[in-house]
Amino acid sequence: MHEILDQLAQRREVARLGGGQKRIDAQHARGKLTARERLALMLDEGSFEEFDMFVDHRCTDFGMAESKVPGDGVVTGWGTINGRCVYVFAKDFTVFGGSLSETHAQKINKIQDMALKNRAPIIGLFDAGGARIQEGVAALGGYGEVFKRNVRASGVIPQISVILGPCAGGDVYSPAMTDFIFMVRDTSYMFVTGPDVVKTVTNESVTAEQLGGASIHTTKSSIADGAFDNDVECLLQVRRLMDFLPVNNTSGVPEMASFQGTSGIDESLDTLIPDNPNKPYDMKELVVKTVDEGDFFEIQDSFAKNIITGFGRIGGRTTGFVANQPMVLAGVLDSDASRKAARFVRFCDCFNIPIVTFVDVPGFLPGTAQEYGGLIKHGAKLLFAYSEASVPLVTVITRKAYGGAYDVMASKHIGGDINYAWPTAEIAVMGPKGAAEILYRSELSDPDRIAKRIKDYEERFANPFIAAERGYIDEVIMPHSTRRLVARALDMLRSKSLDRPWRKHDNIPL
Ligand code: HXC
Secondary structure, three states: OHHHHHHHHHHHHHHHOOOOHHHHHHHHHOOOOOHHHHHHHHOOOOOOEEEOOOOOOOOOHHHHHHOOOOOOOEEEEEEEEOOEEEEEEEEOOOOHHHOEOHHHHHHHHHHHHHHHHOOOOEEEEEOOOOEOHHHOHHHHHHHHHHHHHHHHHOOOOOEEEEEOOEEEOHHHHHHHOOOEEEEEOOOOEEEOOOHHHHHHHHOOOOOHHHHHEHHHHHHOOOOOOEEEOOHHHHHHHHHHHHHHOOOOOOOOOOEOOOOOOOOOOOHHHHHOOOOOOOOOOOHHHHHHHHOHHHOOEEEOOOOOOOEEEEEEEEOOEEEEEEEEOOOOHHHOEOHHHHHHHHHHHHHHHHOOOOEEEEEEEOOEOOOHHHHHOOHHHHHHHHHHHHHHOOOOEEEEEEEEEEHHHHHHOOOHHHOOOEEEEOOOOEEEOOOHHHHHHHHOHHHOOOHHHHHHHHHHHHHHHOOOHHHHHOOOOOEEOOHHHHHHHHHHHHHHOOOOOOOOOOOOOOOOOO
């Protein structure tokens, strides 16, 4: 009996070594952890249960019959994060570069199916070169099975992808269909195919960093939702994010102990808005002062900084925040900001996370660059996302809410449940100067007259009261009471329920 137990221990030992000590050392030398080290860090201590440790590939071409590594390049199973169940798979770069074979795909499929059946989140740790070249179409078929399951689970359970090494082909397309992607600076890359193939096909010489490093994907392409300095920090931040997320689309948001009551006031907010309406201020200050204990998890903090998106808690319950940022491009809505916020709003709506929107927006960004880039369609994404959302929507206009952007930013008209304005709010079709110059074009040559027209327009429209007279604003509130009133509104809206006509699905302008 002991002999059999020893044999099992030995087989496990071999499997745990993956592609061998030499490749593990190379992995460490690059500043990366191994698949199992990563899982141990991300999951609660001792909670990981591994499946399919002895699965081998079945390929016989290219001498592969003699080259088998138990586990076949992916470590799969389940564990817990702060006590809540998550399903996981981690690509092992030391085994055929983490590439996906038919059997490797079946291991991932098993985890995907279990996660969906048990309605718990799934987290993929990627460090892999895509389809296993030696397997050809068997590997491509395997990816198809992974992709199909990604889509089936979309909007039912949270799917998180963490990119921890060079990733290509299917190892970027599968993450692209999940909810959030995180990367590590200087060691992780995402591209359809790597620099060598790029050189062969297009004769373009490009480094991995230039082609698909974290800096590219968090600032230019917006493929990634965040980047961190190393594996350890990245995986600890994934744990932090998971604490904000519901486990599925019917579970409701997690409730955490909150140490900061919601009945207090914050007088510093009464002076947040500068006297000069064209002077910026940091909207993040309002967000941080609204959430419990100032704990805010920002999504896409390096992309389209003119809009802020992220998760916080109010009264211990997860809340999504969308807020125009006057510090960047005056908080204008452009294509990037619209796409970023639309995707975030849709995530929250899928998983029943209420949304708080802070508005200070001078409108949509005009000009050929934006128009040629599809501003109409991208802006429509945000309009569509808010309009279709059925979660509680609480909106606070702090300063400008001009033009179409007023409508878009969770206004009453498109479904805002509670719409507050600070007394500093200016709700109008456009800013006073632009409005006066259009209405009184013939007086443009007379600066004094135009100045008077601007002042008249300011007095008439640059306030929240005309909207409040019509009930478009439920109440003009004191800035210092914002957290208390938002918390009360969210409490009041907890059983919100909307009836919608049957449809297969909507047709958001993609
Ligand atoms: C088999 C692979 C592999 C692959 C890497 N390896 N990619 N083996 N299939 N796809 C192996 C290498 O042979 C090597 O084995 C080990 O993994 C490490 O790879 P290196 O190239 O030495 O590492 P590095 O220089 O860091 O480069 C990593 C890389 C590069 C950027 C990922 O290997 C690369 O470009 N690979 C090919 C990427 C690709 O085009 N994949 C197919 C995509 S098509 P040894 O034995 O030397 O350790 C696809 C279809 C999906 O995925 C459908 C999408 C819709």
